[in-house]
Amino acid sequence: RSLLVLGRGPEGDTLVTTTFGSTDRSTDGGATWEIVHNRGRRGLFEVPAGLPHAGRLLTSAGDGLPRSIAYSDDRGATWTAVEVPSHEGGYHADANAFAVLPPGSPHAGRLLAAGAWGVNVSDDGGETWRKSGLWRVLYYDGEAVAAVEVPSAGREAVVGGDIGTEAVGRAWSSADGGETWEPADGQRLLEGPPNASLGVPAMLSLGGAGVLAVLIKGTVYRSDDAGATWAAVGRTPMETGHFVRSAVLGPDRRLYVAISISGLGEGWVWRTRERFAPSPVPQESGPGEEGGVLGLEVSPNPSRGAPGVVVTLARPSEVEAVLYDGLGRRVAVLASGRYGAGRHALVLDGAMRVPGVYVVRVVAGGETTARAVTVLR
Numbered sequence: 001r002s003l004l005v006l007g008r009g010p011e012g013d014t015l016v017t018t019t020f021g022s023t024d025r026s027t028d029g030g031a032t033w034e035i036v037h038n039r040g041r042r043g044l045f046e047v048p049a050g051l052p053h054a055g056r057l058l059t060s061a062g063d064g065l066p067r068s069i070a071y072s073d074d075r076g077a078t079w080t081a082v083e084v085p086s087h088e089g090g091y092h093a094d095a096n097a098f099a100v101l102p103p104g105s106p107h108a109g110r111l112l113a114a115g116a117w118g119v120n121v122s123d124d125g126g127e128t129w130r131k132s133g134l135w136r137v138l139y140y141d142g143e144a145v146a147a148v149e150v151p152s153a154g155r156e157a158v159v160g161g162d163i164g165t166e167a168v169g170r171a172w173s174s175a176d177g178g179e180t181w182e183p184a185d186g187q188r189l190l191e192g193p194p195n196a197s198l199g200v201p202a203m204l205s206l207g208g209a210g211v212l213a214v215l216i217k218g219t220v221y222r223s224d225d226a227g228a229t230w231a232a233v234g235r236t237p238m239e240t241g242h243f244v245r246s247a248v249l250g251p252d253r254r255l256y257v258a259i260s261i262s263g264l265g266e267g268w269v270w271r272t273r274e275r276f277a278p279s280p281v282p283q284e285s286g287p288g289e290e291g292g293v294l295g296l297e298v299s300p301n302p303s304r305g306a307p308g309v310v311v312t313l314a315r316p317s318e319v320e321a322v323l324y325d326g327l328g329r330r331v332a333v334l335a336s337g338r339y340g341a342g343r344h345a346l347v348l349d350g351a352m353r354v355p356g357v358y359v360v361r362v363v364a365g366g367e368t369t370a371r372a373v374t375v376l377r
Helices: none
Strands: 002-008 013-019 022-026 034-037 044-046 057-060 068-072 080-083 097-100 111-115 118-122 130-135 142-152 155-161 170-174 202-207 210-214 219-223 231-235 242-249 255-261 267-271 293-299 308-313 317-324 330-339 342-346 356-364 367-375
Touching: 002 044, 013 044, 013 057, 034 068, 044 097, 057 111, 111 142, 111 155, 130 170, 142 210, 155 202, 155 210, 202 242, 210 242, 210 255, 219 367, 231 367, 293 356, 293 367, 308 317, 308 330, 308 356, 330 342, 330 356
Parallel strands: 097 142, 142 202
Antiparallel strands: 002 013, 013 022, 022 034, 044 057, 057 068, 068 080, 097 111, 111 118, 118 130, 142 155, 155 170, 202 210, 210 219, 219 231, 242 255, 255 267, 293 308, 308 342, 317 330, 317 356, 356 367
16 A cells, blocks of 8 residues: 655665555565564655654554554564544544654644544654544545645645545645644635546645645646645546556656556556646745735636736735746746736736646745646647
């Protein structure tokens, strides 16, 4: 279900993997394996360097009760299991995915675990857990959670899942380190083509305030404002009966997805041709400054031609609006100069002829805002 590569250790390359029911470890690059924990599921995570409990591993229980989360401080050789909160029916929450809030966050080092009953929070490296405000909402299933590298409007974490039997994926964002959550884009769902979703197996940090969400039926969404709004940016190769099982952003910044056929031992890994650029880093207004940008609208999005781009200003401001392609290269300057308060339509002049993902970045009055734009074939 999950594989974690720890790299060179005293005995060789160390790998840890989980299945439904066990956690296994190899210290010789995968040549031989031993069972190191009698529980396992989808969630498998290493706390990165620069944070409390750096190097600690976490995994979650699989089938059976009580379900639990376990941690290891010796590269997976031994594990300590701890219980996690349960709902009134007695079923303990599991964890399909983990995330940690990064350095620079007011809650740096806080762990988040998303599972079938919601999101649990830990401030001691996973030794104890408590319920967050997003509880008994995600069943079935809270599958993915991501910490945002640079908070946007206070939001610093995003979780994805679905509710009950709804055939749609949902996203929530948190501005207080995962304690409480609000639906992304108001009450809007991450909708795709008919039967496109039902679950969000991957939430991936892009850098800056950017996040990718990959739905189980292949629709891929991007947010450049820490999960507040989303735009569809593509779809994985899918046929009837295919499901996305996992996805990662590679060191080459391409999206890699694992796809399988339900009930059959067949699967594929695909990668995008496109490389995903980090989101522009939002700039906060200085002391005593009013924000210059009230809104940035892109519609329609996705679009089969150049969409309309409208900037709304709170007061007269110096404005610079720049269009970037998916590799972060500057494509065109859409606006440069002083503009009055109110709504201003920006002219693209054929700058988006090539299909793909673009980012419109606007700086005005000491404030920066950005939107991802998808141009279809």
